[in-house]
Amino acid sequence: MGVVQPKFDPRAFAEDIRLVIWDLDDTFWDGTLTEGGIRYRDDHHALVIDLAARGIMSAICSKNDASDIEALLKERDLWDYFIFPSIDWTPKGPRIAAMLGQIGLRAPSVLFLDDNPMNLAQVADANPGLNVGLPDLISGLLDAPQLQGKPDPEFRRLAQYKIKERKAVASGGVEGDTIAFLRKSNVRVQIEYDVETHLDRAIELINRTNQLNFTKIRLPEDLQAARAELAGLLALNTTDAALIRVCDDFGDYGFVGFYLTERLHNVRKIKHFCFSCRILNMYIEHWTYAHLGHPPMQIAGSVLSDVMQRPVRVDWIEPTTAQEMCTAKADPMLRFDHIIARGGCDLASLMHYFALHTDDLTEEFNQPLNGQMFRRDHSSFLMPALETPLNEKQHAAAALLGYAASDFTSQLSVIPQGRTLCFLSFWADADIPEYRHNETDLSLPYWLVGAQNHDLIAKTELREAVAETDVQRQRLGILSRDFTHQGLLPDAEMTRRYTRILDHISQDAQVVIVLAPERGPLHFANPDRPSHPHHQRLNVNLRAVARGRKNIILLDPADFIEGAEDMIDLNHFKRPVYHRMYQSVIERLSAEYVGESDV
Template identity: 40%
Template sequence: MSEEIRLVIWDLDETFWHGTLTEGGISYSDEHHNIVVELAKRGIMSSICSKNDPDSVQRILQEKGIWDYFVFPSIDWSPKGGRVSEIIRRIQLRPETVLFIDDNPHNLQEVLSVNPAIQVADEHVIPHLLVDARMMGKDDTVLSRLKHYKILESRDEEKETFSTIEGFLKESNIKVEIIYDVENHLDRAIELINRTNQLNFTKQRLPENQQEARDILLSQIKQAFRYSGLVRVSDKFGDYGIVGFYSLVSVNRISYFEHFCFSCRILGMGIEQWVYQSLDRPDLHVQGKVISDVNSPAHIDWINQEGRDAATETTTHKKSIYIRGGCHAAGLAHYLKQGRNHVVEEQNFCRDGVGIRIDHSQLFRDAIYGLTDERLEWISQLGYRREDFKTQFNDMTFDVYVLNFSVDALYATYSYQDNVIRYPFPECRSIMTENFSREEYHDQNKFLDDIFRNAASGDFHYHSPDPSYFENCLKDILSRIPEGAFLFILLGGEKFLNRENELETVLTHIPFNQKIIELITQRKNSFPLQLDDYVRDKSDQTDREHFGRMVYYRIYKAITDIVSSGTTPTPKSTHDAQPATVMLHEA
């Protein structure tokens, strides 16, 4: 079965109109005129490949008000095979989606010989075009698709005047905006996932049933550790609209794309490479054939990131940033890293199936100040290695520091013999608050089982989460952060909107949060950020300790505002409103 048609290339003489322009005149066809207009309203473009005088043709079609409905017209006296190829190349479509109409059998065969995959027909097909199953298209009465291709046409014409493509791109003033509010653009995201092909790198399609597709995509983008964005592009020639979508899974230092797709209308602008690079080159398992290499080593310096607060975000983009923490820091880092020159991110990671909690204040303190061999010897019995204490914190003075110590309030620690220094088990499960120094505990994971045995040996002492101990560690950490730098510490959530939409208080974080507030509020450019303040409804919080991506995006926006202005914005918290009536919206 033939593919749906996205472009019709018209011959003119004895095809679009009756008669031959250079041989006694023509009889204009209003019926064919109306077909071109109707096709445009369905999102199906029209072009021209005619052996004629270009000025005469343009004058006639302009007088009829139809000239601007044709994109990339080719009007001269040269053979048509190569010219049709050039139209398809310039409009960036696959030949399989193009229909060439000509009354001359020789022209049809010539075009086929050069473009074997193209669909061709003689003039007798024209009366049936609007009822042809290949020509149904989709509603586009506002002619948005035609407008986009006219922009592409103008851009392509100017490109020919430049000696290098890089020079043209730098003069084009290309701007990219990443839209994180995917929920309000679900249909466009679905269209990109299901309809793009040449620049769809993962080809993970959704059901054709629109409601099923919406339900599946919505459930995907709301999952924890998933970060999604729509890509909007404009340049000096016009606004291309939303032309890309990505959905990225990132957990335990592993990141990969489930969706990474773009409209071919931005082919050659470097957009897909720029987005890939700005996301720090996650794993991308390319499915099928694509016509772009996102791993191109080219340095893309002709794209500017835009947004609602472009000036504010640009100020932050110039800052060097150090981020350290667990899930909260990881969620925030996704947004802070994009478009920035120097961001250091240090997160928890897995080894032998066990999470290594470098977000605990004691591990961070030791990473900064260093470990003695004696201490390393006994903490190795808890599963730690010297490389777990490597950090880039000391490598340079950063402009912005973002830290998160929620784990200190959640898990017990152990000291060795009479040593007062305490460490948590390298794992993030609720059982780690239990006292395993009293009895042996067996786990299916040998790594953990060995640690439990060591804890039960009698050499280790159990300590429940201790705000005062945390305070001492934090003091040592803060003393190494430059006074002039911006410091943000994410506070553990103190409230939780449960399944019954009732507000619960989470007591564990409160004394630890208070210690943070007491220590940093007297410091210049230091800000505690309460996660609760950025929750809009219960979908923003998956459990007591994990939040949805939009919470981290709102915090990211708050940080950029603070760094730009030096003042703290007033957050809008669901917890201060009636939970059942609050709707999700961007901060």
């Protein structure tokens, strides 16, 4: 095996250097400690500190007596600037390989300095891609473009790696069982939904992480452009996003992860899913992916963790709040045995947040089905599950319009035992008319985009305008032939249905009803503009039925909309509005459940 030649030109590094590993004798200082003394190099001492202030770490891999080295460097007040010191008399190649595994860095982002060419060759052979160099390289490191790092005058990155180092030392007492050690470490996770306040950290995670960046979709390198692009994504009501902060008994790791998902027809797909390598082997990414419900994700390139093919059931992580994050034992956040949500995209946006409060979330949302949008937020689909099920002929009539037997079922029909939270939204009742099947008297809503509030049977030109496929044209023909237009639900029927639904749900269950928005963006420009009449009527009936019921929370979006900039249109809001709604409900529920032993 030939001796690897050092890279004297720092510009030859293939990528940015994140860690410098120092040999000591005749490298960090002049001379050999065990052979008559050394001349301490103050310039190298200052270099280690300067690198740390750029967020670039220094480690030690030396053949020496560990106690002597520790005493010397502590006397010089430099010991704590090194991470993962490896000081013994064994070969350096395997030691550096183990070090990189513990730290979670790839070899091409690491530089090893040693005065012995044979050591460099042996280490390079054991760690393919590792940068190696003789001490001659040291004088050019501060000016090397790949060692500019990022200003960190408070040495926060160093503090994070020292936490990881302490954990690595402590884990040696658990007989190599990583998960057993994690169970003892009191790992807590905070999901921070207010990404806008920490926008630059999210950008940094998206653009700078590699080993645990699953999608590798980058933002522009220009910071202002990156801020604008990410802020635009975060504003959408179909975006769900959060930063992940981690604490354990060894310290606070800060915001170490970020995810952003996009929803189409209430189906979530991951766009960004990235984590700092300093939480490698803590299974934070596994916990987060499971928390999101294992949505589709297109993995790009290589990553150091497999959350899809090799999932790990992470039951040792405790989700908690920012206030409780780094207490010795955090109080668990409010939890429910079951959460059931039935409605439209408003609830889909809310459930992203409430998923943190249960292990059993049932989502019954609007979705594309059989060539049209199935509006599950219309109460006509719920009533057969609570009252008289459809008979065979009625199911056949419903099938003519594209509905299946499963569309008339609901988890709400049998409320499970335990602490249960239900969310209901009936916005479709306000705007979508019903049609009665002439033979079976079955009443069903039918709607296509562009046909809101209208009688499709009476308007030939409207049917031609809204039908986009042959299947839709066929069903509209059946609707005109076999059904009679009944129109929007009358007040009396709304009252009857909502009373029946709330009577069916146990008073021990908490119910949140989302009211329909009555005023859209145009109302902010013209306050005298009348409220949306159909939504206003729906809300009047919902308020009347809910009055006097102690287990009901009426959630009015208007209370959380601060201006036209918060709205996309009448029925859709920017992401922060849903977060405010979530926070309000959680605060209220937490106050109601305070004092219960299991909260």
